[in-house]
Amino acid sequence: LPKSEYANRQLEENLMFGSPAAVIEKLKRYEALGVDEFIYYASMGLGQKQQKRSLELFCQEVMPAFN
Numbered sequence: 001l002p003k004s005e006y007a008n009r010q011l012e013e014n015l016m017f018g019s020p021a022a023v024i025e026k027l028k029r030y031e032a033l034g035v036d037e038f039i040y041y042a043s044m045g046l047g048q049k050q051q052k053r054s055l056e057l058f059c060q061e062v063m064p065a066f067n
Contacts, residue, residue: 020061027066 016023016038027038042054 020057023058023062024065027062031066 012018014026016026018026030038040055040058042051042058046054
């Protein structure tokens, strides 16, 4: 893959991290393209406490936006 595909701006734009509002906005873009499934994966270098908090935020703040 060309180096440009790993630019910080592109990673920040496409990976699902950030505030719940930012994640909702990113997922809505995929939904508009017809994507209807998302695999949640939170262990990317996070400790157990942070993983748990991330999942709680996802369940409480993000998932309701897609009901």
